Amino acid sequence: MTLRNSRDLMAWQPPIGWRELSGEQRQAYLKRHGIRIPLRPADWEEMDHDQCMDYLAWHSWILSDTPEARAAKDHEYRKDLRAWNVLMGWWIFCLLVGLGLIWGTGTLGEGIGPRIGITLFAGVGYTVAIFVPMQITRPFPPR
Template sequence: MPRKLMNSRECMAWQPPAGWNDLSYEERFAHLKRLGLSFPLRTSDWDDMDYLQQVRYSHWLGQIMHDTPEKRACKRREERREVLGWWRLLVWWCLCLAGAMALIWTDVVFGASITTAERVGLTVFTVAGYAVAIGVPMYITAPTKSTR
């Protein structure tokens, strides 16, 4: 029968063995079962702990049991999918901007009735509009690589 470590200090004093980060959830659970250990979700001193201590213990428990190679690989796949989507959207907006420039600088829309100064003004207006409407939000929401 697994013995429960009673309070949070006892639980968090336990150190995982070498190679723990390479074990799957099932292998971790089997290892703890062989040792006769069980980590409770709420320790005996849970009600005595302040909120920050509860968060630290929950985070520690999540790291010990759930930070597996499979979960990290899944997270990396999700990050790659987000980055790829972001780049596709960026390329799409750049193509739209190039299309707008083509419409301004060719005689398709305005014909010969527009002067070069007016084309330059429209170009500046269009580029500034794209920068404010698309460029800045895209820069702000660019996905970043996680540290873990």
């Protein structure tokens, strides 16, 4: 069974349990049932950009969303999150050491005004330079 255009291809629904099949099992199922899913369907040239992207997402879901691929994405996410947490912890440690040097030593004399000023400067600077960008770049779990 050769489906020609994108509408027919995307109307095909995989059998129950498809999500748990490995890539090899999926290819074997498609071959056994005579289903050929091309990367570019016959009506590719007539499709607009959104339709092409929808088709490519469907194609990826059908052929590439295997348990192995999901496990690899999850492993990569956990590795990235661990690295992010270590880096965030390092920056917090550096901030605390800096504040400890300001408040714990007598380098600024007895004046509390300069200490509060430097503390506010360090807190705002840390937030703008490190904390906000780190929150933006925090890894997201895979879908």
